[in-house]
């Protein structure tokens with residue numbers, strides 16, 4: 475399988491102890507910054523994924539104001555908690571970008587959630603890659619080209635895998651078609667967590 479240029483899949487980057495430590499760190503993030511249900515701009519349709527963030531900026535969306543980054547949680551109004559240190563280490567080791575990430579979007583997928591094909595283009599700095607970490611149940615990830623009409627290919631992402639969307643592939647369309655229930659024992663209640671590290675400002 476030939477991934478588009480700039481897209482890298484690093485299977486099993488995190489071993490089981492590293493995955494467990496990261497889940498603990500994300501539980502602490504969620505305790506401070508509770509998951510919220512994002513809503514599509516315009517239509518007001520709820521997404522099936524629940525989200526929160528850590529970092530100096532977090533990605534949010536609602537019916538009125540649409541997709542954006544902001545320094546505070548949309549429900550609590552508090553600043554987002556800090557990005558766990560191990561994620562900053564992954565960024566340093568894998569991203570190949572001098573500046574640190576400002577945002578870590580935390581997506582929680584129940585076993586029936588999905589994410590439609592989209593581009594990550596709300597960041598001002600498109601030279602920085604997006605680094606994605608998968609935890610919990612395996613998903614079917616789809617990636618296409620720079621146009622929505624381009625041919626796509628799909629592959630599975632398992633717990634501990636990292637994907638990097640960078641360089642020419644930074645704006646490739648991508649999405650999550652499905653979660654495979656009971657494919658990991660990491661999360662006691664099933665589902666999948668995806669973490670994406672993003673540099674927002676140049």
Ligand SMILES: O=C(O)CCC(=O)C(=O)O
Pocket residue numbers: 579581589594606615648649650668670
């Ligand atoms: O869950 C994933 O693997 C991808 C998530 C994603 O594309 C996003 O949050 O923008």
Ligand SMILES: [Mn+2]
Pocket residue numbers: 592593594648
């Ligand atoms: Mn994305």
